[in-house]
Structures are given as C-alpha cells and as structure tokens.
Amino acid sequence: MKTNILLPILISLISLSTFAQTKVVTASIKVYGNCSMCKKRIETALDKAGIKKAEWSPKTKELQVVYNANKISEKQLHEIIASVGHDTDLVKAKDETYASLPFCCLYRDHDHKADH
Amino acid sequence: MKNRLCGVVVIAFLFSSQANAQKIMGVVVEKDNQGKDQPLAGANVYWLGTTKGATTRENGVFLIDRFEGSNKLVVSFVGYRPDTIDVADLTNLKIEMKSDQFLQEVVVEGWKPSTNVNLASGINMIEMNEKELFKAACCNLSESFETNPSVDVAFTDAITGTRQIQMLGLAGPNTMISVENMPGVRGLASSQGIQFIPGTWINSIQVTKGVGSVVNGYESIAGQINVELKKPQESDKLFVNGYVNQTGRSELNVIHTAQVSKKWATTFLVHGSARPIETDQNNDSFLDFPKGNQVNFVNRWVYNSNKGWLGQFSLKYLNDYKQGGQTGYDAEKDRFTTNRYGFEINTDRYEFVGKLGYQFPGKPYKSFGLQINGLQHTHSSYFGFNTHDAEEQYAYANLIYQSIIGSTFHKFKTGISFQYDNYKESIGQPQFNGAFFRFDRIEQVPGAFFEYSYDDLKKFSLIAGIRVDQHNLFGTIITPRLHLKYNPTETTTLRASAGQGTRVANIFAENSGFLASSRRLILSNQQTNQAYGFKPDQAWVYGFNLNQEFTLDYRPGNFSVDYYFTDFQNQAVVDWDASSTEINFYALQGKSFSHSLQAQVDYQLARRFDIRLAYRWLDVETDYAGGRLQRPMVPRGRAFINLEYKTKNNWAFDYTITRVGEQRIPGTSNNPPLRQLPPVSDPYILMNAQVSKDFGTRWSVYVGIENVGDFKLTNVIMSAEQPFSPHFDTSMVWGPVFGRLWYAGFRYRVK
16 A cells, blocks of 8 residues: 555646646536526526536527536536426426426426417 | 437436326416416316315416326316316426406517617727616715726815716716716706715616717717616516615615506605714814705606507606704804804705607617706805805707618617706805805707717627707807727727717806815906806817727636827816915816726636726826916826625625825915925725625615725815815815715615
C-alpha cells in the first residue's frame, strides 16, 4: 500500500497543472415544460454545487447545462429535474409531483376531450 | 412515446413511471372571456354510479385511481354543465367545463399595452425594471438611480433636501424627464418634481444618454429619462408598501387595479408620506431635512375596444408641503422675522393626461396616436425673507401617425404638436420692502416633426428625425437628430448619435438653492425682453457608444464604453463665482461644453451573484465673466461598484459603493478669512446596503442602511450662526449632510 502514496500526489500535481480534475461538460437536455414559471423552477433546482450554468428555453425546451462531471453525473441532472415535476427523455416526473404544478406548467399532452 | 433511449438505466426509470399506471390524471378547465383556459378548482370527479372520486386542486388537476367497475368518469361543478367521459384507454385528460348560462361571445384579444410612442432600439437606452428599482427601496424617483452609474443625484442646498439629477455633468433640467413619453418633470416642477413620483409607482425607467427622439419635443439635451408607471393591464390587483426610517420619515403607497368591464380597466395609485420630526445630525442648528408631508394621487383608466381603438386617461393630484430651517422654527410666529431662519415650500398640482390610439386592423405597423396633457401647478415658497411664488398652466397635444414606406424595413413617424405654457412668477423680498420682480410669460409653440427609421433587422439601423417649432417668444426652433446603430458581430453593438436640443431655462426654479442664501440676484447681458431676458439654452450633443457582450467561465457579462460631447451655442449661465454674495445670470459669451467618458462592466461573478463596475470621467467647462472654469459641484471622476447576491430561498443582498471625486467649490475669496472654503472639495465614498427577503409570493420585507460609512458635511452652511448676515449661504453643498441612516419597509401584493 505504501507504494501508492506517491500516486495521489502525482495525480494532484498533474491536476493542478492541467485542471484534469475539473471535467467541465456542456450538455443539452430536452426538458418538458411551458412557461417562465417552469423556467424558474428548472433553473432553481439546478442551482447546485457542481453546476456552473443552467439555462432552459421555454421555446425550444432545450436545457443548456454546464457542469463538472466529477461532482455530478448527467443522470443525476435528469433526476433533479424530474424531482421538481419536469419530464426529460430519460426520467419522468412522478404523477403526484406533476399534479401539484401550477396550471400554466401542465405541459403533458392531456387528451383533449371535446365538449358535448 | 417520449422514451427514445434504451438501456438498463432507462428500463429502471420506465418501471418507476409505470408504477402509477393505475391512476388517471386530468385537468379541468374553463374558457375565460379572452378564450384562454383557466383551471377550475374544487370540481368533483367520480366514477359513474359510485362515490369513488376526487376533487380538483388549485391548478385544476385531479388524480384518481382506476376503478374496475366503470370506465365512465363524471366531472361536475356548481354552475356548470356536468360532463361524462369514457376513459377506456386514456390516462391524461383535459376537460373543458361550460357554464350553465348561455355565454356571450368570447373576446379573443387580450389587453394590450397602450400605444406608447416607442423609442426604437436604435437609440442607446438603458431599461431599469422593477427588480432593478427595488435594489434601492427608498422612496421616489430621485432615489431610483442609486444603482445606475449614468445618472448622478446631487443636493441643491443643505436645508431643503431637494435633489437634482445630473447627466453628462449637466444639471437636472437639461435632462428631459417624461412620464410615459409625456412631458413630466419640467417647467416649475423641474426643481422638486423628481420627488413627486413615488418609487413603488414606477414600473420601469428608460434612460437615454444624449438626444432622444424628436417625437417627444425639442427639450432633451443631456439625456432623456422616461418613467413608466404601473398600468391597469400589468399591475397586481393590490399592492401595498410601507416604509419608515430613523428620522421618522414614513410612507404608505397603495396601488389597486380593477377590471371594470371587458373594455375598461382602472388603477388607483395613492401615496401619503410624512416627516414629522426635526433632525439635526450635523449640529449646525439647521434641520438636515425639512419636515413636511405629501399626498399624491393618480387614477388612471385604460380602454380597449378590441377593434383597434385604445385609450387611456389619468387624473393626478399632488400636494407637497415642506418646512425647515433652524431647529425650533415655528412658521406662525417666526415667519418673516429674524427670530429664527426658516422656509416653507408648498406645491399644489392638478394634472390630466389622455392618450388615444388607433391601430389599423391587420396592419400592426400602421397607427395613429393622440396625446394630451393639461396641468395647473402652484408653487409658493419663502426662504428667510426671500419669497418665490409661481404658477404654471400647461397644455400639450401631440398627434402622431406612424406607418411604413414600401416595406417594414422603412418606417416613419410624423405629426404635429402644440404646447401652451403660461407662467406667472414673482421673486424678491416684498415683506422687507426689498426688491421685487415679476416674470410672467406665455409660451405658445406649434410644431411639426418627421422621423424616418430604417432597420435591416440584422446589422444596421438608422433613425433620422427633424422637427420645426414656432415659438411665439423665441422664433423658429429647428431640431435635427440622428441615431445610428451597427452590429459588427452578434455580441457587439456600436452606436452614434448627434442632434440638437433646446429648452427655455426656468432659472429660478432650477437654481432654487440660491434662494436659501443671502446672495443677491443679478441678471445681466440680457438678450431679449422675454422671459428672464435670455434666449433658450441650445446645444449640440454628439455621442458614441460601444457595447460588447461576453461570456467568461460560462457566465454572461457586458462591457460598455461611451463618450458624449455637449456643446452649448446659447446658455443662461449661472455664475456662483463672481462674488460669494451674489448670484449672477447672464447670457453665454464664449464656450460652454461638457465631455463625458464612461466605462462599465456587468458580470455574473457566480450564480446569483452579480457585480457592476463603472467609472466616469467628466470635464464640464463654461466661459464665465471671470474666465473659463469647471462647472462647480460637478465631480471630475466617479467610481461605482454594485454587488448583488441572491440566495436560493429568496434573500437578496445589495451593496453599492460610490467614490465621488473632487468637485470645484465656487470662489469664496471675498469672504472674511473664517468664511472661506477650499477651492476644491475632498473626494469621498458613499455606501448603501440593503437586505430583502420574499415570503411566498405576497410578502416581501426589506431593511437597509444609507451612507454606511457615515460620511457627512458638518459645517456646510456658511454663517449658520448668523442666517440674516450677508454671508449666509446653504447652497455650497458637495456631499451628504446626513450620515448613516437606516430604513425598513414591506411590500405586499396580490396578483
């Protein structure tokens, strides 16, 4: 085990010089939602350590996210988004969470029932 | 299916979403009178023939377990026709309920903002929204520019608390302050007027440096500040704001909006404030702020025919009373005596504003608008033995037609205007058998304007305007103005502007500080028999502006630098220097100009943490009778830092630091040695801090400290112990007279 002492030091030295440890990833994730309230909810949920930027467009439904892949995984991003009621193509929000979203945020396709 | 990706992970997630498949979710809505879906809360949803059911929530949503005995779901709500739905293979429903009564035809179009005369984007304009204004929660328009490095606010004297804005180093009235693009703070109101617009009434402010559009008149020279008040179509149903500070200044603002009918909506804006307590923090025996109270009321109405006609009108009333001077001054006993020095200012103002617009159906680019404004402004005041009474009747009408030439790349606005301004003004010492002057004038100014704008919607835009006004006292005024904008890249904007501005200076109202002194008033080198004897101030203004957006470490930022040059052809020069016991007004002979250079960086340092840095350098010089000098009380340099931090749970912290550079102090060399001031003031630092917290969507509470560093001028009043002596002067103010000041307040809103 003692032979390994050098290794962490070496790694940290390398990382200091190359910033290998901060693996910044830019990703685009489709997140379903409607309005500016959704935007606020999604972006606030992603206001977490390890996420440098999160910007969601109500128009394109695309979330531009910049994060440190060593601190958070893309899967976790999907889970965070779903946990506040917004579906992604990977993770669906729980019905109970979705059902308590404000009216303007009800983004799922509700089958239109024609009136009488 | 939205699930396109596959793999072990996805299957696991699918499993979790399938777990709820035995439930049915739906949303129950009704159409409002604008054809939009609105949720229906409290509707009953149950399986046909059973009592198994659910109730819709606030957002209209229900979740109900599937029931083996039935596929038919009944939705009912009092006052609505019940609905039965077959939900065999449906899991997400939307049910629209219809009222029992026969509904009238629905109106499809919503409320549109009124036909504001839009300043096209080609003009360099800074928009300050409600959030920005909230950074400095106190109290009226004069305090709204704390976070805006382009606009300075300076005190005119040490006792009345009157503030004046400065842009490009030029005194307030050189900036045209409009309210919803109608003449706002002008005429007699130019000295006190910015304190007559409560901060919480303001929806947004647009600040334009240099000349503005010709559509709104010839008056702007240094810039234009347009204030948009809260409107019936945008405001909260109810808004209440209370404020109190350590000197006892307290305020209450109430804004109430109601949709009266499909076509009419109204907003009431009510403001009451008082400062009942005497405060003398710098111990010079003079109150630092006057005592007083203000009642301010606006009722505005908006009309939308939904067939192209839009209209709005407002009724406004204001009464403002201020009393100050030496501590213990009792107006009833001490007025016009040498017992104690005191002053009173009483302002009474009635105003009507109307706008009517017509938008040609199917032609959104084609419209006409009529703006009318009428007001009666009464100002009565005295300072020691100096009396200043004035009355103004003002009427204004502006008819604007806008359309296109060939295509929407080429637009134009044209129209005619008429301005009537009747002043009755007297100044002097009638109680003392001293000199007494009357200055009455009636201005009648018909005018016409044409403004062409070109916008290729990509890189280049141009606005070229000209207006011609026929002034009954001062002849023809021709006002050309040009704005250019060019975007070499998507993130870079270059702007240039050039144009002329003209205005009749109300020299007493604008320089009211001298009234609170023993300075003798001298008018010389007069050019006409009209008004005060001076032709209108007239200047050419040239401006250049570069704006660069950038992204650094994934966060957005903005850098801008601008330069403005103002060159006066004519000016009523205000000379505080010729003698320390006189104030001289005379027509400019020679040059008077201002150079302003400003750089600003806005950047998001971290998420929710914004910084704004700015530096401005000014060179404002005038050829006085005694030679060319820097304009007094104008800081050569000003550095500015604003920090703003918000937490995730709605705390907001705001900190502003301003370093005000050296200012030239008017000459006092002919005073006795003990009554002389240094020629240049020391630089100083002012800091303001504010913390606010939102509780839910309705309540927010704020606490702040103005002048954290407690910097104040202590013996700023010359001869404070002998206010009736010839050297008494309160106007030599180059910094705050009041130190650290805390305040607190709340806001409550119902949407």
